[in-house]
Amino acid sequence: MRIGVVTFPGSLDDVDAARAVRIAGGEPVQLWHGEGELRDVDAVILPGGFSYGDYLRAGAIARFAPVMEPLLAAAAEGLPVLGICNGFQVLTEAHLLPGSMIKNDHRRFVCKDQRLRVENVRTSWTSAYTAGQEIVVPLKNQDGQYVADASTLERLEGEGRVVFRYVAGNPNGSRNDIAGVCNERGNVVGLMPHPEHAVDALTGPGTDGLGFFASVLTGLVAA
């Protein structure tokens, strides 16, 4: 199973994302932002970092990178896509996912191990978890406050599209404690915390993040 990891100028966590794919038993494939092709991958991860230095808005310039054109088309056809942190910001800027992220309400950078509740286990990236399961993965960002208008929030909640919620305190002011959401089909998922940093007890808070990568690999085998 080939899982593409896109590198934008300023991506930081592409190597960790590729490593997480490898640990979970998949084959990571490097994708370059400037190339308009997906190299026949079975799923794509947009990693964390500061693409284009977060100039303009986080993810705003990366959204127009050549690689995004085939990605948007493939996502519409059901290709599993995971956006982590800056990758989530790119997905909201591209309108693949609703809402947006603004600066944390307390105006400070956050870097901590964060407890999350997995609310939706029917997505391509969460099927290995059980509904309501709590996991701990690192959270590190400055623009992590999830916002959307009231009708969008109502729709997301009604359709079960809030995939992850912060537990034990809201770290950034996100509406409804939302840490991650998915599209209608459930193949596109974005979240601010970093599951790819929680795949090895030696280098992270545990291995709770492995389920993301196990989920997509299992789904691809079954497909």
Place this chain on the structure above:
Amino acid sequence: MARVVVDVMLKPEILDPQGQAVEGALARLGLAGVASVRQGKRFEIDLAGELDTATRAQLHELAGTLLSNPVIEDYSLRENVEDAS
């Protein structure tokens, strides 16, 4: 040469942490009576030629996609702004 200015502001209902930080600093520096501060962005776009209909449409399109994110921001576009320099 034509100058177009695009101002981008967070929508009124969106919290502006940066504006709040500036508001706090203004108070610390002795400015009394500030009710609120909101921070935005200003883009000065100088065209090599004149502003025609097609370019105007393109500018509006890009102001609403690249320069601003309509989910959280509003933009206003002003034409034929005098070059101050």
